[in-house]
Amino acid sequence: MSLEQDLKRALRRESPPEGFAARVLQRIERENTRQRPKRWWRAVAASLTLTAVLGAWGAKTVHERREGERARDQVLLALKIAGEKVRYAQQEVRTIGSND
């Protein structure tokens, strides 16, 4: 009998104390605000890393392009000078040949 009463007492429906729901909601809100800065900093760090990587890659590409275009101009200039000298010599040889 005593056990039955104990169980009834233990399992009886009880209303939560006043303000319980509000406190639960407040706690959830606190947890959320505590986690938000972490996510924000992660996003910032990822963006900065991505920007740095893309920036370095872009700078390298620009540098390589400049070097390549400079080399290309130098090649064209060198071959133009060489071509001019060879053509001059060929013309002189032809002139001498036609005078003979």
Add this chain to the structure above:
Amino acid sequence: MRKSILALFLLSALAIPAWAQSIKLDFPGLADRADEIVDVTLDAQMIRLAAKFLDNDGDEREVREMLGGLSGIYVRSFSFSKEGEYDKGMVERVKSQLGPSWKPIVTVRSRTKENVNIMADVRGDKINGLVIISAEPREFTVVNIVGNIDIDRLSRLEGEFGIPKFTTRDGSHE
């Protein structure tokens, strides 16, 4: 041990021809007296880089094909405001660096105009290097091209690729 010595000897033998095609283009003090200087130094790596930036059609394609066989391009050109600013013996000093495989292809001698010496490193029926020495009263130019070069193709390149043509001695453009 014997194999190592033999390998070293073969490597040295292979390295000598490549080295022998390039010459020392150092002319101390000449740059100070010159009004204009053209200094081009392109090793194999720079030539490969330059080839990537050439168009794949027309004249630039021809240059790109020509560059495939080259491992060095060196130009030193000095222009002076008056005559007698450089020692004429420099021509011989450049020529003296060339080994026995170098043969003169064309030599143009003039008292008033341009003296041109074109020499090639000929091995079999292939040209493995070219040296052009041009001595004018107010200009001294040396070009050294290392590698397999087609001279006829080279002579056709003048005045192309958007580079202005050289001014001739009477001041007009060709």
